[in-house]
Amino acid sequence: MDRKFYTNNRNNLLQKLPQGSMALIPSGAVLNYSLDGSYPFEINRDFYYFTGIEYQNMTLVFMKYTDTERVVLSIPRVDPTQEKWTGKMFTKKECAYISGIDEIVYNDELDDMIYSLMANFRINTAYMLLENTRKGMPDTLNNYIAHDYKRRYPLCEIKDLTPMTMALRLVKSPEEIEATKESVRICAQAFEHTMKNTRPGMMEYENAANFEYVVRKNGGKVAFESIVASGKNGTVLHYVTNNNVMQDGEMVLMDMGSNVGHYIADVTRTIPVNGVFDERQKEIYNIVLAGNEYIISVAKPGLTTTQLNKMLIGFYAEKLTEAGLIEEKTEVGEYYYHGVSHSIGLNVHDIHNKDIPLMPGMIISVEPGLYIEKYSLGIRIEDDVLITEDGCEVLTHMIPKTVEDIEELMANKEIE
Ligand SMILES: [Mn+2]
Structure with a gap:
């Protein structure tokens, strides 16, 4: 797929989002099953549908407020030591090339960006991927992130993004x-x-x-x-x-x-x-x-x-x-x-x-x-x-x- 496909998908989601809202889609993380053994990484399919990028610890954020529509991709900083073990990491330029997203920040910058929007009451609803957990199992990463937002921004309403991505992906x-x-x-x-x-x-x-x-x-x-x-x-x-x-x-x-x-x-x-x-x-x-x-x-x-x-x-x-x-x-x-x-x-x-x-x-x-x-x-x-x-x-x-x-x-x- 070329970046037009992903850009088009993002525009379709932006249209569905109400004013004063954001949507947050994490790409997923590498999870351990025992000692340092990890499960094979599977990219979050919504993240992939909107970016075409396959890499862990990234977050895609949609924001819509006062005549502004923004899509921000947050990525980890390139770490030369880690690259020696697990291979080349994505640069901003590479991410922009694959996805067509031009506003790209590093993960350590994302929190401040969202905090300032919340503090100015520009955003009152955050759409996140809320997932069903299996009985007796710990919460999923996406639910954990949603709870964390609820705790940090108690005035912001958390809603499930899934019905909107489903309507597009069907x-x-x-x-x-x-x-x-x-x-x-x-x-x-x-x-x-x-x-x-x-x-x-x-x-x-x-x-x-x-x-x-x-x-x-x-x-x-x-x-x-x-x-x-x-x-x-x-x-x-x-x-x-x-x-x-x-x-x-x-x-x-x-x-x-x-x-x-x-x-x-x-x-x-x-x-x-x-x-x-x-x-x-x-x-x-x-x-x-x-x-x-x-x-x-x-x-x-x-x-x-x-x-x-x-x-x-x-x-x-x-x-x-x-x-x-x-x-x-x-x-x-x-x-x-x-x-x-x-x-x-x-x-x-x-x-x-x-x-x-x-x-x-x-x-x-x-x-x-x-x-x-x-x-x-x-x-x-x-x-x-x-x-x-x-x-x-x-x-x-x-x-x-x-x-x-x-x-x-x-x-x-x-x-x-
Ligand atoms: Mn079947």
Whole structure:
């Protein structure tokens, strides 16, 4: 993306901010898990959306007061000692070049700048990224910063910025759609390589490694911990241990994603470990596939993902009754227990509200599944679709998903 994209995004947010307010978006920090070992750094996706810069300990500040609209980027001073350990740090000039922001200050100058605005009552509301914390876990960095502001500026009201950034990020620009298509292209190649090289006796993690190999070789990263779940493991929605042997006669569910330039493809395919479906597998698989195709055929602007999910449940009620798996329509929940769609973008589960009507330019997953423990069978088929003016376009169409196409692909195995 070039800096026009980021500048445009910032202007859109400035328009939404009320007079007398500021918005504060930290880029994130490197967090330790033990001793001096740190978790891999993940840039805050809102920060990235407005700057294109990937570096810790920066803060983006929007200010709007008395006919003034300002965007200030605060960055750490270049520290030559630290550079010897962790590499070159960004200069002001480099940050300006990437983001198009011209007002850049150092972190030790930011507090005074904000203090003077607050002291003059120019700012009465601060929008921050307020996050849900997991039960029993310490507060997140962003919530900590919000509390700190509340303590230092008790007269300033703290509000959640997320609804405003969500409204912008939900609908993808043409550049973002192109970036997603590039991620899909690499994801598709990685899936094809993995599917071709699946055989009985291999470990689930070998499939994850095959997928990751292709993604990384093409300059991407995996978007989330790969799920490779064979046999009954497939009935656990987020099974990530991936340490079982894939047995002859089982199906293996693979929910894996690529992150290329931070745009994400999130795909699930479920295939027979030995390359050929048996009759029962084929029957259940084709119900899920029909559900996937049905939701793709109805998805269009105006519907919500809650409505799509209800339509899928109605569809399943009929098909599962026909298949003799349920007697009452209410029993669908026995075999299908998640939502059919989520928004996709810079985050795998991008910011989204299930009751917002779909709009052209949104990218969502379509991922029906059926999980039947008594058959040791978990099947999910997930595509990524772009909502268009009157329907949707399947971005992940090139990744085989019919019984015939999967069997044909797997018959041309690369390894013995
Ligand atoms: Mn998904």
